[in-house]
Amino acid sequence: MNLVILQKLQAKFGDAIVESNEFRDELTVVVRKDRLVELCTYLKEDRGLRYDLLVDLCGIDMYTPVKRFGVIYNVYSLKNRHRLRLKTFTEDEQPQVPTVTGVWSTANWHERETYDMFGILFDGHPDLRRIYMPDDFEYHPLRKDFPLMGVPGSIRLPKK
Amino acid sequence: MGLEKALGDSLMMTRIEDAINWCRKNSLFPMPMGISCCAIEMMAFAGPRFDASRFGSEVFRFSPRQADVMIVAGTTTYKMARVVRKIYDQMPDPKWVIAMGACTSSGGMYRTYSVVQGIDQFLPVDLYVAGCPPRPDNLLHALITLQKKVQRGESRGSTTAVIGDYPHRKRAAVSSA
Numbered sequence A: 001m002n003l004v005i006l007q008k009l010q011a012k013f014g015d016a017i018v019e020s021n022e023f024r025d026e027l028t029v030v031v032r033k034d035r036l037v038e039l040c041t042y043l044k045e046d047r048g049l050r051y052d053l054l055v056d057l058c059g060i061d062m063y064t065p066v067k068r069f070g071v072i073y074n075v076y077s078l079k080n081r082h083r084l085r086l087k088t089f090t091e092d093e094q095p096q097v098p099t100v101t102g103v104w105s106t107a108n109w110h111e112r113e114t115y116d117m118f119g120i121l122f123d124g125h126p127d128l129r130r131i132y133m134p135d136d137f138e139y140h141p142l143r144k145d146f147p148l149m150g151v152p153g154s155i156r157l158p159k160k
Numbered sequence B: 001m002g003l004e005k006a007l008g009d010s011l012m013m014t015r016i017e018d019a020i021n022w023c024r025k026n027s028l029f030p031m032p033m034g035i036s037c038c039a040i041e042m043m044a045f046a047g048p049r050f051d052a053s054r055f056g057s058e059v060f061r062f063s064p065r066q067a068d069v070m071i072v073a074g075t076t077t078y079k080m081a082r083v084v085r086k087i088y089d090q091m092p093d094p095k096w097v098i099a100m101g102a103c104t105s106s107g108g109m110y111r112t113y114s115v116v117q118g119i120d121q122f123l124p125v126d127l128y129v130a131g132c133p134p135r136p137d138n139l140l141h142a143l144i145t146l147q148k149k150v151q152r153g154e155s156r157g158s159t160t161a162v163i164g165d166y167p168h169r170k171r172a173a174v175s176s177a
Helices: A002-016 A033-045 A107-118 B003-007 B016-025 B038-046 B078-090 B102-106 B136-151 B167-176
Strands: A017-023 A026-031 A053-061 A069-077 A082-090 A096-098 A121-123 B030-034 B069-073 B096-100 B127-129
Touching (some): A002 A026, A002 A033, A026 A033, A033 A069, A033 A096, A053 A107, A082 A096, A107 A121, B016 B136, B030 B078, B038 B069, B038 B136, B069 B078, B096 B102, B096 B136, B127 B136
Parallel strands (some): A026 A082, A096 A121, B030 B069, B069 B096, B096 B127
Antiparallel strands (some): A069 A082
C-alpha cells in the first residue's frame, strides 16, 4: 500500500516530493511547501486515496541554520484505513507555510496552535490568532531558544 | 440543644469579636477553585466519607459572593491566574485562601513558563497544604487549622477592621511601647 501511494504521488508531483521513507510500515513524505496545498487537495479528493481526516498537524524546530522550522501533517484515509505523514520545511528567517484550512477545516485550530508555539505563519489562514498564550505575549514557547522557565515578567500577573 | 440544661440559670460572658469569630469559624463556606486533579480530593473532602460538614464547611458555594474561604486546588497557569484573582476579588470580606497541593503552593512539578510558581505571587494565602494531591484528611486538617486562625481573628487577605479590630489589644501595644 505504501509503495503504491508513493509511486502515485511521485508520478503526479515529481520533484515536489523531496524525500520519502518508510519506517515500521509508516510512510513519510517530505514535500516542497509551494506545492503543499495542491498535494493535500489531491490526497483528499482523489478517488483512490481519500485522505479525508487530518489527524494532527504540528510544528517542529530542528534548531539548524537552514530548514529550521517544519510542519508535520498526519492524515488518515477512512476508506483505505491507511495513514500517511507529510512533512514540509521552510528556509526563511520568518517561517511561512501555506495553510491547509481550505482542504481540512480541522487545520484551523491546529495551525493556530503551531503559530502560537513556534511562530510559523500560515499564509491564507482565516483567523491566525494565538490559541494558548495570552494575546499580548511576545514569544513562541516551543522554540528551542526559548528558556524553559519563560522570560521573567513577560506575562503579567494580577496585582496582589 | 441541651445546652440550657448544662448551663442552668447561668450567664456567659465573652467579647463580641470572639463570639463573631466563633460563629464564622464554624460556618466557613468554601469556594471551590478546582482547577485540576486536586479538585477530586477536594470533592472527597466534602463527601460523606470525610465529611467536611462535621466542621460546618459542607456548603460549597459556586458563587464567590457567598463564600468565605477559597480552596485553590490545582495547577494555576498564568492565564488562569487572572481568573482566580477576579473570583477572589468578588468574595466579600472577611475571606481566606487555602492553597491546596504542591502545584498551587509552589508550581510543583511544573517548572515551566506557563505555570505560576506559587499562587502567593498574586493572592494572599492563609494556608498551604502539602501533597500531590493531598489526602482529604490533610485538607480537613487545613480546615481545622484555618478555624483556629479565624478564631484568633487572623486573615491575610482581609483588612483587620473587618475581621475584628481589637482596640484593647492595640491600646495595650501602644501603651507598652
